[in-house]
Amino acid sequence: MNDEQPPEPRWLTTEEQRTWRAYLHATTLLEDHLDRQLQRDAGMPHIYYGLLVQLSQAPRRTLRMTQLAKDAKITRSRLSHAIARLEKNGWVRREDCPSDKRGQNAVLTDEGYGVLERTAPGHVAAVRQAIFDRLSAEQVAQLGEIMKVMAEGLQPTDVNADLPWLR
Amino acid sequence: MNDEQPPEPRWLTTEEQRTWRAYLHATTLLEDHLDRQLQRDAGMPHIYYGLLVQLSQAPRRTLRMTQLAKDAKITRSRLSHAIARLEKNGWVRREDCPSDKRGQNAVLTDEGYGVLERTAPGHVAAVRQAIFDRLSAEQVAQLGEIMKVMAEGLQPTDVNADLPWLR
DNA sequence: CTTGCTTACTTGAACTCTCAAGCTTATGCC
DNA sequence: GGCATAAGCTTGAGAGTTCAAGTAAGCAAG
Secondary structure, three states: OOOOOOOOOOOOOHHHHHHHHHHHHHHHHHHHHHHHHHHHHHOOOHHHHHHHHHHHHOHHHEEEHHHHHHHHOOOHHHHHHHHHHHHHOOOEEEEEOOOOOOOEEEEEOHHHHHHHHHHHHHHHHHHHHHHHOOOOHHHHHHHHHHHHHHHHHHOOOOOOOOOHHHO | OOOOOOOOOOOOOHHHHHHHHHHHHHHHHHHHHHHHHHHHHHOOOHHHHHHHHHHHHOHHHEEEHHHHHHHHOOOHHHHHHHHHHHHHOOOEEEEEOOOOOOOEEEEEOHHHHHHHHHHHHHHHHHHHHHHHOOOOHHHHHHHHHHHHHHHHHHOOOOOOOOOHHHO
16 A cells, blocks of 8 residues: 655745746736737737847858757747748748758848848837836846746756766 | 937847846746646646636635736636636636626636646646745845836736826 | 668647627716 | 717637647668
């Protein structure tokens, strides 16, 4: 027989709950806000905009699909669908990768770059208004550090990459 | 003629960019992580789980649709679809509101409560592992304050509610 | 050189979200 | 009462996301 009881879970303290709720509210409100802002002004959701930004900063405005997916923290499947849509808009072009016949490069077109040029100011203004105009310099630094720590803990590092005993 | 130039937008400083990127990475990674965790263990996305939690804490486990939508920071349309799905699962029931024939109440069923009981420990553990186990008490307090400020700035207060000259 | 495993990417179906439109009931005003 | 407007909620269609499955090309071992 198994007499073990599941251990009483460590619930959140009142203070932690307050923080967690505030986190959920702020992040969902902001994401909705930016999604609407960009959908209205740039004709695409926030995540798609982020893809164009990544491409615009890459050498030759070109990135391998897998790399872009990693940078943007999304699955390759999602990226495939997204690039298909952006390609239909004429903002991104696909190219075969010369060195690896399995590979695809996503390339930001001039049109895509133009969209970015036209809409970036409005987007930055929205971000600024939501965050940086409301926080002290100290808080911005704190936020940066906190988010860095959180992101590190969530990085989907290759499973087993840190498990030498499985190699 | 119009000689006005659009003012050069105030771009983000390097420090602000770093913080903004960290924010985007951490929030998308966490949301994906929790969505998968709950989809796997509770059979619903994070936001749906949040709806059940709200209901579980309301008197008589009942809430008007509009109120629930406000609490969860989602549109009424989205809520309608969500409740329809949860109703199909038998976790929520709709009731006509006695005092207002337009109104609908969402009620958490016993089954719904059961799902919550069974899955809450795992969910809390995931949240704890992603945030509270990795941050100092001080950082938790900072995060709470920062998120509170951000949420306040994004609150979709009724348009015009703060514009007395339009009344 | 071929067998088997891995990597890169795509696809389709099921599900969710958004947006605009629609229905019903409440409320204020004459 | 009768009318206009607002509030509460739903619906359907189009767009986006997820998950599992599929194709094709690299790679390593024998």
